[in-house]
Amino acid sequence: MPLITYRKALNEAFSEELTRDDSVFLMGEEVAEYNGAYKVTEGLWERFGSKRVIDTPISEAAFLGLGVGAAMMGLRPVVELMFWSFAYVGFDQIINNAGCVRYMSGGLINVPMVIRGPANGGTSVGATHSHTPENLIANTPGLKVVCPATPYDAKGLMIASIRDNDTVCFMENTLLYGNTGEVPEGSYTIPLGVADIKRLGTDISFIAYGRAVLTALEAAEILQAEHGISAEVIDLRSIRPLDEETLLTSVAKTHRVLLIDENKPFCGVSAQIAAMIAEKAFDELDAPILRVTALDAPAIYSMPLEKLQLPTPERIISKALTLF
């Protein structure tokens, strides 16, 4: 299997879908002639032309709304946000229009659109460029949220998201774009709502998504080597729909849970999952449900401090050890 980057895996997904389905088009700031601010769409404008790969002015509200309107008419827009942080100037279009129009029309309309781009901290760009809105979006019934951690998952989930007939908010990570992994050539899909056990273990369940999966895996190796504790690492992959069954099965096996994510703690994704486990698997637990999240402050600029703000293997290990 070819070893390619997360960035290239996404690029292949677009290429496959642009070829397969004429109703798919890409749109966003600098996605075409510039080849993408993070080169995720590199080469696609040259190959597919200006009708299918479209540069927009800096008008997030307008082009997000345009995407919703076009999707209502049966097209399949893939709209890039240079940063998911920029979604905040177009939130009305995402939440009120993409998220609610099906319901308010009594099911007469659906919005088969993908909104995508990086949503992560850790790059010293300050608070306004470092938002992780997966919890905000997942709070809206009608929207779906996907956060892939690996190149393989990124490609398969992107193809599934483009083919999905609801709006999928696809959250990538600039720190993952350069990571490599084995990715099959050609087309394949990974269904939304299916978690992936990235590491089998018996003593504690680490539940994570996005880049936090990689941090959790690193912590799990150290925990095994230095403390003899076997951690199972579950990658949610999709936040909504959520694979509750895989989580609950793991909890029933390990009886200990540590939730790890780069989202903020208050009303974050981990808070929702902690509540779900408490409601559905309380009797399986031998210890409290604990969390390792981004520190609860706006993303700080200063480089060494920002590294501390996101979950680290050290924080994960020390928190995990309190559960034994």
Added chain:
Amino acid sequence: MITTTPDSKEVAQAPINLAFTSEQKIAALREMLRIRRFEQQALKFYNQGKMGGFLHLYIGQESVAVAAASLMNGHDEMITAYRDHGHALAVGMSMEECMAELFGKATGCSKGKGGSMHFFAPDKHYWGGHGIVAGQVPLGLGLAFALKYKQIPGCALCFLGDGAVNQGVVAESLNLASLWDLPIVFIIENNGYSMGTSLERSSAIDNCLAERAAGFNMKWSVVNGSHFYELRATLHTSMEEARTTLRPVLLEIKTYRYYGHSIADANHKKYRTAEEIEQYKENHDPISCWQHQLLEEKILTESMLESIDGAAKEEAAASVIFAEASPWPEPESIFTDIYYEVDQASEAGRTGVHFFSDSR
């Protein structure tokens, strides 16, 4: 305030109006009366507490939606804001489904899930019915974008109010429409007030709102909404421009609403005078103006008018009976029409948990 000038011979003689048959002229009158009678019934039952939320009446503005709908070519798409009952009826939605929606019933056009501000009929090229001021404007762009993308010979009719023009997304949308040559006609229904704030207190303009289009290299025009021939002539020219040259057009239609912003707007006689409202009703009412025109043309007689109006009143009253007799939506319906894939019970819809309430 708009000025009173009779329909000039010129606009009445525009080819699109010469091609407008007597039957179609009567049909336009019928549509306007149906909208008015429908909304009067809605008002009556809203005041009796039979409806929730807000009720934004279109009374006084009926000519605008009816003129636009009379020009749609089967490929054109329409979208509007929350004052949407008139547009819905004008494109052919039934009074029954609309009234039932106001009553929150399962037989409503949105199954009781949308309410007054959210009527939709994609099969009639009608895309709502949107509650957030100006939120529908970029959706209209998307309709136009899809028409162009699919090479469909139609245009998008995107309605907005005079209060919407100061939302940032409107400027973004005007720019994109012009930049990308999208076949769209933006139609500002300027009724003079954004809720309780008059145009003068909300918009920095020299002569009119529409001239803002010039800043986006876009054609624009101002139309008197009381004059049906003028409305049709200008709308037709603009729609043809959009369809054939793929250039957007911005129209500002001077109109007036008799009731408040919504019926919950208790101050609507405080921010304007009773005389102003009466003056409009007396001299500019779009239905009276059109009736007068058709009587003069001897297409309409008083007895025909009585019978058309009587039928509209009966239909509106019957729609209330239908709505009252209709069932409430079942509690289970709270969880349908959220995700297409779940509704279809497709593989995607059956994979993973989509809803997170205990009571489900």
